[in-house]
Amino acid sequence: MPYQTNESLWGPEHQIFRETVRKFIENEVDPHVDEWVENHDTPREFWLKAAKAGILGVDIPEEYGGPGGDFLFRLVIAEEIGYSIAGASMAPSLIADGTSEIVYRSANEEQRQKYLPPMVRGEMLFGLAITEPDSGSDVSSIRTTAKRDGDEYVINGAKTYISQASIADAFMVVARTSDVPGAKGLSMIIVEADRPGFVRGRALKKMGTKASNTGEISFQDLRVPVSNLLGEEGRGMNLCLGGVNMDRITWPLIAHAASQRAFEETVEFVKNRKAFGQTIFDFQNTQFKLAEIKTELAVGRAFLDDVIRDYKEHGRLDTQKCAMAKMWLPEMEARIMDTCVQLHGGAGYMDEYPISRLYTAARLHRIFAGTAEIMRLLVARSI
Numbered sequence: 425m426p427y428q429t430n431e432s433l434w435g436p437e438h439q440i441f442r443e444t445v446r447k448f449i450e451n452e453v454d455p456h457v458d459e460w461v462e463n464h465d466t467p468r469e470f471w472l473k474a475a476k477a478g479i480l481g482v483d484i485p486e487e488y489g490g491p492g493g494d495f496l497f498r499l500v501i502a503e504e505i506g507y508s509i510a511g512a513s514m515a516p517s518l519i520a521d522g523t524s525e526i527v528y529r530s531a532n533e534e535q536r537q538k539y540l541p542p543m544v545r546g547e548m549l550f551g552l553a554i555t556e557p558d559s560g561s562d563v564s565s566i567r568t569t570a571k572r573d574g575d576e577y578v579i580n581g582a583k584t585y586i587s588q589a590s591i592a593d594a595f596m597v598v599a600r601t602s603d604v605p606g607a608k609g610l611s612m613i614i615v616e617a618d619r620p621g622f623v624r625g626r627a628l629k630k631m632g633t634k635a636s637n638t639g640e641i642s643f644q645d646l647r648v649p650v651s652n653l654l655g656e657e658g659r660g661m662n663l664c665l666g667g668v669n670m671d672r673i674t675w676p677l678i679a680h681a682a683s684q685r686a687f688e689e690t691v692e693f694v695k696n697r698k699a700f701g702q703t704i705f706d707f708q709n710t711q712f713k714l715a716e717i718k719t720e721l722a723v724g725r726a727f728l729d730d731v732i733r734d735y736k737e738h739g740r741l742d743t744q745k746c747a748m749a750k751m752w753l754p755e756m757e758a759r760i761m762d763t764c765v766q767l768h769g770g771a772g773y774m775d776e777y778p779i780s781r782l783y784t785a786a787r788l789h790r791i792f793a794g795t796a797e798i799m800r801l802l803v804a805r806s807i
């Protein structure tokens with residue numbers, strides 16, 4: 425059964441696109457995802473195929489090689505990835521295409537012309553490198569430096585937990601360009617991976633989302649031209665923050681769609697599995713748990729729809745509501761996934777059952793793109 429979503433939110437063009445994404449996942453992801461999970465990576469051809477299917481850079485304007493759609497196309501992708509079992513293993517990989525939106529929003533004309541067309545064609549992969557071994561939620565403590573030397577920056581430092589670290593061709597690196605302490609000294613600089621001094625570290629082994637690459641990179645006296653600076657010096661944090669609402673609605677949508685899928689997988693399982701002469705579904709405990717899940721799903725979806733409707737009506741996402749969504753939906757998902765695993769019994773712990781992969785993937789959603797605690801801080805500021 426396809427993911428049921430409020431049809432009034434989407435135009436006919438989004439619904440057609442939804443079918444495209446569904447077919448792409450069915451034909452190009454589902455058959456291969458187990459192999460990718462084994463390798464902890466998504467192969468390079470995947471990006472070319474995704475581009476050919478028209479699902480990269482969906483909101484990039486035509487003059488830069490994109491189809492010029494609106495942001496809602498990205499949300500359609502999020503829902504379809506979230507609902508698919510394969511998506512549980514590789515969502516961060518495909519969502520990393522959001523880097524094209526950051527380039528579009530932050531770059532000057534020359535940079536847009538240079539980077540966006542190959543990104544949309546799947547020929548150039550970008551990563552976003554903010555997190556460091558000693559700096560995660562507290563971005564202002566970033567230590568990587570980019571020191572000006574004539575018309576070049578000399579970059580030194582290390583980044584970790586970076587999506588696409590082993591495979592990306594270039595990274596948007598947040599680095600310190602001045603001695604001004606805190607976030608004001610930070611800038612965002614494009615670093616191509618073929619420059620001398622660029623070092624790829626380990627690909628990290630994760631508990632879930634195993635088909636999506638995550639790893640380490642470092643820079644040793646790496647030189648880039650000053651023209652690789654995105655925006656202005658000292659505005660790196662602002663460029664990061666400019667896209668946070670996008671992440672803070674995308675991941676809650678993925679969390680909701682994955683929870684819906686977990687619910688459906690569990691209903692199917694408990695109606696077939698028997699114990700003590702009846703199906704697991706026949707126990708009142710099971711029915712009560714499923715009733716609670718169904719209700720949480722409806723409540724969560726109503727809030728998400730409200731956030732999306734805001735965007736449709738005002739052309740922008742509401743920062744407070746996005747923080748609330750990023751805080752609440754992944755926690756709803758955690759409750760649902762835990763109950764669904766429990767209702768599966770031992771099968772729920774086995775990798776061959778979809779619920780197991782949905783469960784480990786869900787654990788990520790409370791951590792990255794801003795932890796649940798950081799979202800609480802943001803919401804609390806408005807009280």
Ligand SMILES: Cc1cc2nc3c(=O)[nH]c(=O)nc-3n(C[C@H](O)[C@H](O)[C@H](O)COP(=O)(O)OP(=O)(O)OC[C@H]3O[C@@H](n4cnc5c(N)ncnc54)[C@H](O)[C@@H]3O)c2cc1C
Nearest residue numbers: 552553554555559560561562585586587792793795797798
């Ligand atoms: C699979 C995966 C992919 C990732 N991809 C990328 C990527 O592509 N690029 C990138 O730059 N980063 C990426 N990250 C990193 C991610 O953004 C960070 O892990 C996240 O921001 C949290 O930072 P941290 O791990 O350093 O935890 P910390 O910031 O050290 O936090 C540890 C704990 O302390 C809590 N905490 C921190 N500050 C406060 C506070 N003020 N009040 C209360 N509690 C607090 C946190 O909520 C958390 O529970 C990825 C991470 C993962 C797991």
